[in-house]
Amino acid sequence: MWNLDMVWKEEKSIYETSIETKALKRKIDNEQLHYFKARELNEVCPTPKQNEQYRIITEKQFNSFALVLSLLETRDIDELYLAIYRVNEPTVATLTEFIDQGRIKYAAFVLSSFFNATKKPEVWTRRLSEYCKENPQKTDHVYAHIHAKVMAARSGDDYFVFEGSGNMSDNARIEQYVYENNKQVFDFHKEWILKVIEQ
Numbered sequence: 001m002w003n004l005d006m007v008w009k010e011e012k013s014i015y016e017t018s019i020e021t022k023a024l025k026r027k028i029d030n031e032q033l034h035y036f037k038a039r040e041l042n043e044v045c046p047t048p049k050q051n052e053q054y055r056i057i058t059e060k061q062f063n064s065f066a067l068v069l070s071l072l073e074t075r076d077i078d079e080l081y082l083a084i085y086r087v088n089e090p091t092v093a094t095l096t097e098f099i100d101q102g103r104i105k106y107a108a109f110v111l112s113s114f115f116n117a118t119k120k121p122e123v124w125t126r127r128l129s130e131y132c133k134e135n136p137q138k139t140d141h142v143y144a145h146i147h148a149k150v151m152a153a154r155s156g157d158d159y160f161v162f163e164g165s166g167n168m169s170d171n172a173r174i175e176q177y178v179y180e181n182n183k184q185v186f187d188f189h190k191e192w193i194l195k196v197i198e199q
Contacts, residue, residue, distance in 0.1 A: 045179060047071070050158065053180035059173065064151035064162045065091050067179065068098075075155045076103050081193045083110040083148040089123050096131045099138055106138055110196050113143035142197045152189040159186035 045054040047070070064082070071077060077098075098104045109128065125143075132141040151162040164177030 048181040056177040079154040080107040081152040083150045085112045092128045109141040152186045159183040161185045
């Protein structure tokens with residue numbers, strides 16, 4: 001005799017396992033791609049010394065997530081400030097994992113309200129929002145009317161800033177970036193990002 005409740009639970013478990021497996025595979029693929037891009041970045045322009053700046057034009061699939069991975073290969077990040085229009089879900093999963101591991105000690109996110117204001121918010125917005133609410137001592141976040149793309153990361157006495165046209169998602173268009181190690185520029189971005197969050 002069939003127990004429909006048991007059959008439903010088994011099918012639900014198989015479905016959820018399948019979804020989790022796909023999400024994990026997508027996360028791993030995303031990390032591998034961006035670690036590859038991080039190595040490419042390091043070949044073109046090694047980590048800038050203090051007050052050194054690079055200007056980059058690329059058609060490759062490259063963005064500030066690759067830079068985060070590049071920095072984390074050699075150091076931890078004490079403070080991370082991100083103002084970004086769009087992030088993909090695997091990138092959110094990896095960033096939150098790094099925060100949990102203590103590789104990123106504190107992170108503040110200013111994200112486009114467009115992706116949180118629709119009838120069905122995108123999965124990455126829900127996931128990041130929930131994570132930040134559960135970890136207020138390590139994170140801050142806000143949704144705002146924003147199209148900026150800025151990453152500022154402090155590691156010890158180094159102040160890395162990455163500005164450009166690319167989102168923290170999958171993009172392979174002609175993009176421009178400025179990558180530098182500059183405390184004054186870092187402080188400038190940190191200040192306005194925190195003001196947006198506080199408002």
